[in-house]
Amino acid sequence: MAWRIGVDIGGTFADFVALETGTGRLETLKVLTTPAEPGQDVATGLRRLATEGLVPAQVERFVHGTTVGVNTIIQRRGAKLALFTTAGFTDMLELARLRMPDPYSLFCERPAPLVPRESVFGITERMDAEGHTLTPPDRASVAAALDAALAQGCEGVVVSFLHAWRNAAHEDAVAAMISEIAPQLFIFRGSEVWPAIREYERTTTSVLNAYVHPRIAGYLERVQGQLTAAGIAAPLLLTTSAGGTMTAQRGRRDCVGMLLSGTASGVVGAGVVARAAGEKLVLTLDIGGTSADVALLEDGAPSFGSGQAIGEFPLAIPTVAVISSGQGGGSIARVDAHGVLQVGPESAGSTPGPACFGRGGNHFTVTDAALLCGILGQGQLGFGAIAPDRALAEAAALPIAERLGLDVPAVAEGVLRVAISGMLVEIDKLLARAGAHASELTLMPFGGAGPMLGALLAEAAGIRRVLVPAVPGTLCALGALAADLRRDTMRSLLLPLAEPALPLLHETFDALAREARTTLEEMGGDGDSTISLGADLRYQGQSFEVPVPLPATWREQGTAADLAALFHAAHKDAFGHCDPEAPVEVVGLRAAALRRAPPLPVRDDTVSEAEAVPEATIPLRLAGAWHDAGLYRREALGAGARLKGPAVVTQSDCTVLVPTGWQVRADAQGNLVMETI
Template sequence: MPDRALRLGIDIGGTFTDFSLLDDATGELVGLKSPTVPADPARGVLEGLRILLAERRVDPGDIAYLAHGSTIAINTVIQRNGARLGLLVTRGFGDVLELQRLRLPYPVTFTATRPAPLIPRHRVGEVAERILASGAVDTPLDTDGLLAEARRLVETEGAEGLVIAFLNAYRSPRHEAEAKALLAARHPAVPVTASHEVWPQIREYERTLVAILSAYVRPRVAGYLERLEAGLREVGVRAPLHITKSNGGVTTARDARRVTVETLLSGPASGVIGAAHVCRLAGYEDLLTLDMGGTSADIALVRGGQPGSSTEEVVGDFPIVMPAVGVSSIGAGGGSVAWLDAAGVLKVGPRSAGADPGPACYGRGGLEPTLSDAFLGCGFLDPDHFAGDRLPLDPEAAARAMEPLAAALGLDVGRTAEAIVEVATANMYAAVSGVLARYGVDPRDLSLVAFGGAGPIQACFLAREFHLARVIVPPSPGTLSALGALTADVRRDDVRTIHRRLGATLAADLAAAARDMAAQARRWLAEDAPPVPSSVLAFTADLRYVGQAFQIEVPLDPAWLAEPGLGRLRDAFHDRHHRLYAHADRSADVELIDLRATVIGVTPKPSLRRPGRGSGTPAPIGSRPTHYGGARHEAGVYRRRDLLAGHEVRGPALVEQDDTTTLVPAGFVANVDDWGNLVITPGVLLEPA
């Protein structure tokens, strides 16, 4: 057993890799930001870990728990550098990836085209077989045709993996299972993925796509995890590796290798989980989270202390119907490049300078102006104390990078830096507006939680636009996503398509399906999940009025299944439909499309150390000239570690710590709460007109 109970969270971003090390006995939390190595992220993790262990004099054997959020899967999809795959489908459905869905992704753009599929048409093979929607066999599986198509895909087209997605396999997987067994025997070196094993839900395009994505990212994710686990053993870490999932849960590395598609939104989900945990301790439960790092800004809603979940997320060009924490990402991070479009209009992002070469101010050969260069030009960053003093910044290089933009805009370099920050704020405003409209939320009911390396600098500018009541900056904002990995519960989601009208004949079958899904959940907890002291199983149902094309998810109490007519489930659907759309037809027939089960293994939540108490306003350690909004401000500079619960800091001010800097603009006031959060409230700048 380790001498100390240490828990380590790791989160890889496009620019920095973040570490959070928690001592369970004392509640002490320390963080570290280390440059990401894009060519070999595992090496970047291990290099940063060695620095953390050396600086904190930690025995790697004392790490008892290790959780990791990764962007390997999502970057593979966005960059389209995954496995070369072949697809086997039911005869007549070879164009499923080309047709996608009827609606174009950008219907108001006359020149819009459908995204190119991950598998081109010539690597799609059609096989004679047919299972009806009832599950009955209409056409037996043509095994000779199957093997012939598979041979063509592997030997002629060079497929490195095969995906099977037959029509109505969600209802009966017999043909997919038979085909997989035959292909595994004939091509043992070629991985085979069957759609019913990944996500057995109605809608053939989405089901096929989820299976393809899982196979597409598997080689890179599995290879990364293998290298990382080997490196951790060399460092001396004996704790098993756990991976965060898109749904906000965590699982073992072995389970993550099996269904790699579940890790697509691993990194963004971790940040939301961490923000919800820290703010829940302080009594804040309705949140708008802003995770702004070096590459992107991720935005999410938390209501009642629980992160919002969605089955409508999009990764790259592709819809993901599996449950995921609802995160919207835009290309607005510290490394986002500022540029002029053909009309001479200033833009920021989505392209990023990344970690290599990085922003011009990093002094690593970057020549293009970025948001970080603008932050430095506005005086928000201390060039001599950045990233824990590990990365000195070059103000002259930042200014040189912005000079061409300044000349083209007819501005001086200082005003150009302000303009870059303002455009980035406008980009985030547009993204947040879409999220709020999608869920029908009044922003004045929310607290903005700012984290990531750049979030606390940008937060008050965004809060001003929405008239938000407060901004919350957690104690370790730059590494909060890594902390989120530590606080995530073990979680598994399952779905079963039913597609029948509510009524007496459905109740017994629905109860049987629920019992079977519960048994599968218990088996997963026992065989594949990390050990947990307790677990919770919850059901929901996807319901709609007969004739509707899309359904809404309604919580389902298993006790309701004992009612022959499912009356309480029907009433719950009407009530939710009315809340969402201000309309409910209680005389109309209702049909159940999918039954969903979620099992949550509750992990022990860390008790973070509270700061000591103080009062009044502490003396700043210095001051620095800043400029924003067309005006100059002499900002007091404070060290975050010197601020105690009860302290107050009035803007203009800068609060510096190893992992980020918090900007408190003129007219804002920051108070330190009992948990060490900076709670920034507005002055006259945020009063509605």
């Protein structure tokens, strides 16, 4: 027998999925996170799994996603850094893209950079746009900058020079000088982290990488220690922002690669469920303790993009395309200065948590509102980790009720409606960009709070079909198990797309593929892998490019005209028009090496059509009134079981709300398929 374990550390709960490969047995678990002791939640979960029959020595695969990096950025608790730029470009972080976060507010302010202006130092060096040296790096200016950085207490240095994407020689030389003069400092180069065109995005991505490096490295060391203490010899793998995995050794340097790991693995897990269920176009909805994350799946595959924001800062690396809003189970409700009810983005997290958790929190949250509406409180919460207290939730709601002149149940339902409206704004944006209509979609809610609000959000969005996975509360951890070992590489080129450029394109693709495959073998040893290619293209004169995936046959027999045709089609698909006569420009090339994860077993239960019988009738607040609703246990709903709303279905990892006007059927994979009547 062998075990595979997936772990996802969120803002409130740490989720575990343990698969016994010989029998297909799946154990799921949630434990409260321990922000004050990162890694301790992993140890707690492993002890709990051991009581359910897990044999640590038999664990062959351990995959872990975490929010340590992104929380470090949001909370601004990262390393004190110095930034070395080309002389004359020290205001790069302040200038950014000259865009305000809210163009409609006269009082809007841009966030302060992660590296303050006094810690940015101009180095005497200059390279032209073609990568030729104009002024070699000056050692004296490097030494002077290091003296000032050390006097400020800086722990590390980011080196990001003009045009280093074209030629990294100056960054390499300065990094060597720093190592010689101040070996106690850690160093990251922009050309090392992500060698892409555009100085600001490359520099910001490098700064993000360095900013979280000490905390991530320390965290991974603690988790590795927990695994060793538990007797688990399997290598520690980390889920990545691109929906794959990498080794912990790689993650200590490639920190930005795991900033969105939990979010991406949730989408990967949703893709596994969607393919097994035969769903073609799915909108995923992952609601955790602090946010609601949405993404589109087509035939189980997510879309990818770059420029995802981490806090207030752009991330240039490719990531699973996910949009987030600040409405989660722990999001705090408040009345603003104008007397308007607001929800989020501030969150109570796991400590102290929502008021009903009884852990010292006194703010009224979405979770408290769901409890007062009768949705929660009918079964276990987080595998019994929390016994919600209704009286504490009512006490937290009372000040808001008095301020608005409403009773507590009306305030509770209002909080849920406001939270859903905040999510709906981001969904409308996503669907508009994708050219998709709500009526075409199946909504797949997961996360601890996703199934609780999924049907209500579907109603608001005009979606008529909802699919709740068998283990929605731990789907991100399941996705970690399904994630492939992956390494992405890229090069910026900036040249016209024409037949004379083909030799350089093929040469660059070959180099990128070799680099990606070599790194993959360094991480995971010998084994089969596949290479996928892509190109970032634009019409000459455009400011931004369109990512274009390439078919596997292009490297052997593709021409520049074939590549241009792929771009025209992608441009028309994205924007509704194209210009086949316009000249096309190659901005960059990409390659990804993939090694498939072991497949997950898929349930195929015998279907027996039957009307489910509720075990009790409970009061449920919906649409401004109280209703008698059926209460069901998820484990009692066999394949083919049917029920109608209003109803609440409880299970150990989440609660599923079925509003009035919806019907539910359990399918052969253990999913609950909800449709409007």
